[in-house]
Amino acid sequence: xxxxxMPEHAKHTPARRRQGQAGPTExxxxxxxxxxxxxxxxxxxxxxxxxxxMHVTAPTVTNIVQRMExxxxxxxxxxxxxxxxxxxxxxxxxxxxxxxxLERFLVDVMGVPWHKIHEEAVRLEHNLSPLMEERIAxxxxxxxxxxxxxxxxxxxxxxxxxxxxxxAAPGSRFQLRRIVEEAEEDTELMRYLxxxxxxxxxxxxxxxxxxxxxxxxxxxxxxxxxxAQIASVLWGxxx
Numbered sequence: 001x002x003x004x005x006m007p008e009h010a011k012h013t014p015a016r017r018r019q020g021q022a023g024p025t026e027x028x029x030x031x032x033x034x035x036x037x038x039x040x041x042x043x044x045x046x047x048x049x050x051x052x053x054m055h056v057t058a059p060t061v062t063n064i065v066q067r068m069e070x071x072x073x074x075x076x077x078x079x080x081x082x083x084x085x086x087x088x089x090x091x092x093x094x095x096x097x098x099x100x101x102l103e104r105f106l107v108d109v110m111g112v113p114w115h116k117i118h119e120e121a122v123r124l125e126h127n128l129s130p131l132m133e134e135r136i137a138x139x140x141x142x143x144x145x146x147x148x149x150x151x152x153x154x155x156x157x158x159x160x161x162x163x164x165x166x167x168a169a170p171g172s173r174f175q176l177r178r179i180v181e182e183a184e185e186d187t188e189l190m191r192y193l194x195x196x197x198x199x200x201x202x203x204x205x206x207x208x209x210x211x212x213x214x215x216x217x218x219x220x221x222x223x224x225x226x227x228a229q230i231a232s233v234l235w236g237x238x239x
Contacts, residue, residue: 026126028068029095030054035074035082036092037181040159045082053182097153098125098133100146105136107147114147114199115190149178149200163238165217166231170209173239174217176202183233193234196224203239 024032034053038045047061054061065082068074073088084092102121106112112120128136144157151157161177168174177200183189193199197219207223208216215231217224226234 024068024071024073024091027064028071028073029091031064031068032073032088032092033095033099035084036089036096039084041180046080047082050082093153095125098128100150100152101133101137101140101143102128103146103148104140104143104152108143109139113191114194115187117147118184118190119187145178145200147200148181148184149176150181161236163236164232165206165215165226165234165236166209166211166228168206168209168215168236168238170206173203173205175236175239176200176204176234177236180233180235183230189230197221198224198234 031050031054034050035045038049038053043049047058047065050065051058051061065074065076068088069076072085073091074082074084076082099121102124103117106117106120107114143152144155145151145160149160151159159178161175163174165174165176176198179190179193179200202219204217204219206215206217208225211228214225214227217226
């Protein structure tokens with residue numbers, strides 16, 4: 001099932017794979033996941049954006065992207081925009097599903113602190129057998145999102161909340177629905193969000209907003225001011 005909100009990908013996989021050629025490397029898998037996340041948010045997927053996310057140089061991205069294209073996982077158009085082939089999309093979606101199911105399992109079953117689950121899921125997913133993946137998925141089969149609010153592929157649920165907190169109007173009430181994937185890699189930020197109660201489902205009033213000084217919001221327990229950068233990774237909708 002194609003994730004709700006995902007743009008169309010290339011319909012045919014280029015017949016470039018050489019006989020006996022190995023599958024994607026771990027680094028390629030990381031790039032495929034990032035391409036999936038950006039595509040799901042309807043962001044333009046280009047080399048510069050991948051370099052920004054991965055914290056690498058443009059030549060590094062160019063090399064990896066070329067190898068992924070050679071192996072038939074992506075295609076590029078004349079402007080350099082990157083799209084999945086059918087094979088690349090299926091592979092990326094399977095990886096994203098495994099990661100989000102693991103995060104759900106770590107929180108709901110294992111009781112791992114919310115801000116640590118991303119890095120723990122990354123460690124586990126590379127060595128997870130099909131049998132263990134099936135058993136773990138069965139333990140959290142009623143869940144439709146990861147603990148950060150992002151949808152688990154295959155559940156029929158799309159991305160909820162299309163308004164960034166830094167773009168919400170002062171004086172309005174806001175319900176936080178999800179935290180974008182890029183922010184999950186910042187363990188300290190995730191710890192802070194959990195400590196302050198800024199997790200999916202939280203409802204608060206926006207009392208002030210400034211591009212320079214960030215967003216001030218009021219919950220039932222406290223008043224918090226977030227930088228514009230942090231507010232930009234918190235997505236939701238008017239409450």
